[in-house]
Each structure stands twice: as C-alpha cells, then as structure tokens.
Amino acid sequence: xxxxxxxxxxxxxxxxxxxxxxxxxxxxxxxxxxxxxxxxxxxxxxxxxxxxxxxxxxxxxxxxxxxxxxxxxxxxxxxxxxxxxxxxxxxxxxxxxxxxxxxxxxxxxxxxxxxxxxxxxxxxxxxxxxxxxxxxxxxxxxxxxxxxxxxxxxxxxxxxxxxxxxxxxxxxxxxxxxxxxxxxxxxxxxxxxxxxxxxxxxxxxxxxxxxxxxxxxxxxxxxxxxxxxxxxxxxxxxxxxxxxxxxxxxxxxxxxxxxxxxxxxxxxxxxxxxxxxxxxxxxxxxxxxxxxxxxxxxxxxxxxxxxxxxxxxxxxxxxxxx
Amino acid sequence: xxxxxxxxxxxxxxxxxxxxxxxxxxxxxxxxxxxxxxxxxxxxxxxxxxxxxxxxxxxxxxxxxxxxxxxxxxxxxxxxxxxxxxxxxxxxxxxxxxxxxxxxxxxxxxxxxxxxxxxxxxxxxxxxxxxxxxxxxxxxxxxxxxxxxxxxxxxxxxxxxxxxxxxxxxxxxxxxxxxxxxxxxxxxxxxxxxxxxxxxxxxxxxxxxxxxxxxxxxxxxxxxxxxxxxxxxxxxxxxxxxxxxxxxxxxxxxxxxxxxxxxxxxxxxxxxxxxxxxxxxxxxxxxxxxxxxxxxxxxxxxxxxxxxxxxxxxxxxxxxxxxxxxxxxxxxxxxxx
Ligand SMILES: Nc1ncnc2c1ncn2[C@@H]1O[C@H](COP(=O)(O)OP(=O)(O)OP(=O)(O)O)[C@@H](O)[C@H]1O
Ligand SMILES: Nc1ncnc2c1ncn2[C@@H]1O[C@H](COP(=O)(O)OP(=O)(O)O)[C@@H](O)[C@H]1O
Ligand code: SF4
Ligand code: SF4
Ligand SMILES: [Mg+2]
Ligand SMILES: [Mg+2]
Numbered sequence: 185x186x187x188x189x190x191x192x193x194x195x196x197x198x199x200x201x202x203x204x205x206x207x208x209x210x211x212x213x214x215x216x217x218x219x220x221x222x223x224x225x226x227x228x229x230x231x232x233x234x235x236x237x238x239x240x241x242x243x244x245x246x247x248x249x250x251x252x253x254x255x256x257x258x259x260x261x262x263x264x265x266x267x268x269x270x271x272x273x274x275x276x277x278x279x280x281x282x283x284x285x286x287x288x289x290x291x292x293x294x295x296x297x298x299x300x301x302x303x304x305x306x307x308x309x310x311x312x313x314x315x316x317x318x319x320x321x322x323x324x325x326x327x328x329x330x331x332x333x334x335x336x337x338x339x340x341x342x343x344x345x346x347x348x349x350x351x352x353x354x355x356x357x358x359x360x361x362x363x364x365x366x367x368x369x370x371x372x373x374x375x376x377x378x379x380x381x382x383x384x385x386x387x388x389x390x391x392x393x394x395x396x397x398x399x400x401x402x403x404x405x406x407x408x409x410x411x412x413x414x415x416x417x418x419x420x421x422x423x424x425x426x427x428x429x430x431x432x433x434x435x436x437x438x439x440x441x442x443x444x445x446x447x448x449x450x451x452x453x454x455x456x457x458x459x460x461x462x463x464x465x466x467x468x469x470x471x472x473x474x475x476x477x478x479x480x481x482x483x484x485x486x487x488x489x490x491x492x493x494x495x496x497x498x499x500x501x502x503x504x505x506x
Numbered sequence: 507x508x509x510x511x512x513x514x515x516x517x518x519x520x521x522x523x524x525x526x527x528x529x530x531x532x533x534x535x536x537x538x539x540x541x542x543x544x545x546x547x548x549x550x551x552x553x554x555x556x557x558x559x560x561x562x563x564x565x566x567x568x569x570x571x572x573x574x575x576x577x578x579x580x581x582x583x584x585x586x587x588x589x590x591x592x593x594x595x596x597x598x599x600x601x602x603x604x605x606x607x608x609x610x611x612x613x614x615x616x617x618x619x620x621x622x623x624x625x626x627x628x629x630x631x632x633x634x635x636x637x638x639x640x641x642x643x644x645x646x647x648x649x650x651x652x653x654x655x656x657x658x659x660x661x662x663x664x665x666x667x668x669x670x671x672x673x674x675x676x677x678x679x680x681x682x683x684x685x686x687x688x689x690x691x692x693x694x695x696x697x698x699x700x701x702x703x704x705x706x707x708x709x710x711x712x713x714x715x716x717x718x719x720x721x722x723x724x725x726x727x728x729x730x731x732x733x734x735x736x737x738x739x740x741x742x743x744x745x746x747x748x749x750x751x752x753x754x755x756x757x758x759x760x761x762x763x764x765x766x767x768x769x770x771x772x773x774x775x776x777x778x779x780x781x782x783x784x785x786x787x788x789x790x791x792x793x794x795x796x797x798x799x800x801x802x803x804x805x806x807x808x809x810x811x812x813x814x815x816x817x818x819x820x821x822x823x824x825x826x827x828x829x830x831x832x833x834x835x836x837x838x839x840x841x842x843x
Contacts, residue, residue: 234693342781372548377764377775406766429768443698445723447765449746457702458695461663
C-alpha cells in the first residue's frame, strides 16, 4: 500500500539575528540549517535532539508561526513557505500545536469552557452556542476531563489536567496534523504515561498525524513510527524507529542512545561518554558540525559537510563514514 | 561505625495561616560511608524539603523541622546553632542543587568563588587554595581549567556550571554529598558526563552521596540503595537491584511500569490513574489509596506502617497482618460509637 505523504519539508533554513551591541560585528544563529523530512498521513514523526538544536524552530516553521528563509514546506503538495498571510488562514485549522507548558499556553483569565469555544467562535461565527458546547464537552470527555470542570480557570488544574485541556483545544477544529512540542516534558512519569496513552488513542480515533518534538529518546521511541535526530540545526539521521533504535548509524545517534540512563540496574551497557560541550549555534564548527565531539572524526570531517544519504530502505545518515 | 548519616523520624512543615502544615511526615533512613542512596519520587513528594532539612537550609523558605533528628557522624545536626552548622556546610557535608546558576554568585569569577570556599574550610594560603581550585576543576573534567578560573558563571554552559558546582561541593573533601536533581536541567549527553564525574569522585574519596531525583534511570544507574517517597512518606526502600527486580509497593510498581523503555515494543504504557494529593487535601488511611489498583477497605481507614522485611521496607497493607488491625479498628469504633 502506498503511503500518502501529508507533509514534506525540503531543505528548510532559518537564521535568527543575535542581538549584540550595534557596533559589534553582526552575529547570526543558524537555528535550522537545511532540514528535510517527510511525514506520512496517520504516522508519528519524532524529532529528537539536545537543547537548542532547532527542534522547536522546525515545528514553528512548519506551522507558519515563523517564516521560512529558504526551502519548502509542502502540505498535501502545496508549498506553504511562500504564501501570504491571507492564504495561510486555510491551513490554520488542519494544523494545530500542543506545547510543553500547558499553563503558559492557556489564558489565565478565561474559563476552560471559553478557552475551548474560542477557536470555534473564530472559525465558525455562525455556530450556535449549544452546538459549540456539545463539541467542547465531547472532546473534554475524550481527553479525560469531566464536564463539571467547564466553569473552572486554568490555575485550578494540575499540570497533567492542563495538558489534557491543551490537547482538547488542539483537537477542537478537527485538525489533520498536530505539532506537539515537548508535550510531556514538564510532567511526572505517572502523568506522562497517561498523556502518551491519550495521544495514541486520539490518533487512532481521529486519524491524526503527529510531529512529535522531544528531547527524551525513550518517549520518542514509544510514540513514533519514524524518527529524525537533530544536531546544531541539521538532521544527522532520519529513519524508521526500528532502524534508529536497533541499528543507529550516526555516531551522534549512537552516543545519544548510550547516554540514556536505563531504568534497570541489570542492564550493563557500553556507554559512549562524549567529550566537550555542545558548540554554540552562532558559531558552529566547519565541516561536520559534530566533529568536535565525534569519537570517530577523520580529517575530511573538519572540512566537508556530510549530506544526508540513503544507507538503507528508510534510513538516511549524514556522516562521512557512510 | 559505618553509618554516616542517620535521619530519624524527620518531620518538616511550613507555617500556614491556620498553623503548621507538615509536608515530610516522619521519615527515617540512613546513608553509609561510601554509599550512594537515592531518594526517588514525583514532584512535590518532599524530596527537596528533606534535603534542605538535613542541610538546615529551610529558613529561607520558611520551613521548620518539627520533630526528629539528623545524626551526622554521631552529631545531631538539628540541635546545632547556625554558627556550628556553618562549619559543616561546604566542608564535611556538601550540597549541589538542580539549577547551578542560583547557587553561583553571578558577579564573582569562578576562581574566586572556589578559592573562598576552600580557604573558609581548609587551612590554605591564597596561592595554595588557587592551585587546589584548579586541580578541583580538572578533576571534574573541565578543559582549560586555568582559563575557566577567570570566567564569570554566565560565560559557561549549563553543563560546565554544574561541573563547577560539583568542584566547589567536593573541594573540601566532604564525607557526604547531597545532590538534589543534579542533572535534571541538563541534556542527556551532558548528564552522562556529570554522572560519570560524580561516580569517579565518589569512588576516589569514599564519599557518601544522597542522590535526589525523579528519574528512575538515574537511580538504576548510580545508586546502591533507594528510598521511594510518596506524599511526604517513605513507602518503600531496598537495594537498587531488589527494588527494580522485585518492587513491592503498588506505587513503586506503577512508577517503574510507567516509564517507557527502549525496545520494549508495547503499544500502551502502564499508567497510574489520578494525581498526587495536595498536602492540604490528604486522604485518611493510605495516601496512595485513591490511585491504587489493589486498594482494600482497610486502606481507606488506616495508614499502614513502614514494615521492615530483610533489608526491604514497605508501607502497604498487602504485606501486613491486616485482619487483626481491622478487628482493632472495628472494636475501637464500636466502643466509641
Ligand atoms: N526568536 C529567536 N531569536 C533568536 N534566536 C532564536 C530564536 N528562536 C530560537 N533561537 C535560537 O535557535 C536555536 C534553536 O532553537 P530551538 O528553540 O529551535 O531549539 P530546541 O531544539 O527546540 O531546544 P530545546 O530543546 O531547548 O527546546 C537556538 O540556538 C536558539 O537560541
Ligand atoms: N517554601 C515552601 N512553602 C510552602 N510549601 C512548600 C515550600 N516548599 C515546598 N513546599 C511544599 O512541600 C512539599 C514537598 O516539596 P518538595 O520537597 O519541594 O518536593 P520535591 O519532591 O519535588 O522536591 C510540596 O507539597 C510543596 O508544595
Ligand atoms: S562525518 Fe565525521 S565527525 Fe561527523 S559524525 Fe561522521 S565520522 Fe563523526
Ligand atoms: S495500603 Fe492499600 S491502598 Fe495503600 S498501596 Fe497498599 S494496597 Fe494500595
Ligand atoms: Mg524547544
Ligand atoms: Mg525538588
């Protein structure tokens, strides 16, 4: 069966100016530096990497919160990278976001009911209040929040409940693609597993496609079908979940995997402890950006950028070793 | 004597308008010389309050030790004056926090902060202290240690700052280090570096470590023994092997099962229903009862004791003689009624 591509991100770039004093030399951060991947309909694409590597920026480029400098964002075959603000309106509904901190993303002075009805009011001005209420109630129920909470304010909920509300809100307009930026990172493990299960259930029920952004590889492994590993603004490996976690190829992916503390004292594994710090994104190393920390770096790595190459069916790696 | 730290029946609370509200409810545990003991639990269960109680750093919060003792090398820390306590802190007894930026002075160079700690506790000249500081920075894996001495905290990355904190904390060769979520704010590859540094210095100095974390992976990786806390109480404690191989308490079991494990290949994760109760709204009986899948009648009425079973303690009616207790309660209530 041929899979339907919902989103295709092609060589996307985004540069942010760094605010330095006016007389200093102008500096830039290459937050996203030529990123390409595709997401099939109904799949979850996990984007992992360490702090500042450009995961959130990639998510925001996809849903148009910030404008792409170069490259294409094709949604169902339409390039969104260069369309006008007005044309964007069409895509606001099918693409929704879930954020890490549900507290910051829910307006503190609005009741849950109003927070959830707001998108309907904006997009369907003619919809009756009772119809809106019934949509809201149904979705809240599906997200595990009972009806009697409708009149409450966000601060009256726990972190996990607020994330459920955030998820319910993202589903109100029946989206196709959900961009979830660290949706469980602020939650305790017992709550995290509740939310991950909920996201899986909703995906099945509403045929959702997820771009799931996280720094936690265990969470990404659990929820994703395919995974992209980012380092300093670039994807270093893109592959099926099985390939990434069973046969990682890129030295950075390997190090990242070996760094996760395993919740099992019997597991004794070969750990690759990387030397040195993550370089600053405003001054990335030349050639392969990972060469300053790579245990396998060769001469060529310092000079030439390694491009993403197909190394197996559904596995691409950017490394001179392959 | 092998026991370095012995916490006995520690109760800590915060003053509220309507009196004291306890958040740590009579916990007891110990750390042996050269041993790494983990305290694990979800946010708000009282891990940080416990560590601040041991260090007697509650006055900023404003919390108070209500009862119990903290024996450190035979001395009860709760009975010391602030002046006496200062001699211990940063010397025999040291602590690192989750956010190193809050505990480093932003306007002082790294070198000066290290040197001053060293001079405060060790009898060294300025020059000797300077050399010692550099060697400490090197021992925690800081490259270009001489240059870093001249840097301000904001010039360093999060991982480097945490290394500096560790260097300061171990500079006076403490016998006990309390590390409260030392790697929670760091990236995994940096976390791996820091944990390996901690394990190295621990081995070299035969230091005891009290490792406070919410991360079961970190516990499994570094600890010898584990204490599991829930709602300000210890619900289970055992050696790390035993705890992960044969957890007893339903909360511990649930916690271990909730964590996604790589290669596990399951579609749904185990999840504990509900949320942690707030200190002002604690259930009577077992505090875990509203979320427990094995809850029984007695659990809702009476809180179980922490029972010792061969180096493996557990606070749960499933492991206790509940029949007698039920009779007790029934008699008691009918007598009262
Ligand atoms: N609006 C902005 N202005 C300037 N720089 C920015 C802006 N947004 C992001 N950056 C920079 O771009 C880089 C990538 O940031 P991004 O937030 O995408 O990282 P991330 O992978 O999501 O990190 P984290 O895991 O910490 O959330 C970083 O160096 C960041 O400082
Ligand atoms: N300064 C404070 N004032 C009042 N309550 C506090 C204060 N600090 C912590 N608490 C409460 O004490 C309990 C335990 O907190 P803490 O020890 O910080 O938990 P954790 O296990 O996450 O470290 C929580 O209910 C928390 O809300
Ligand atoms: S290209 Fe070279 S430096 Fe980069 S990951 Fe591969 S081997 Fe390492
Ligand atoms: S005492 Fe009862 S409610 Fe509490 S953990 Fe044990 S079985 Fe569950
Ligand atoms: Mg981010
Ligand atoms: Mg804490």
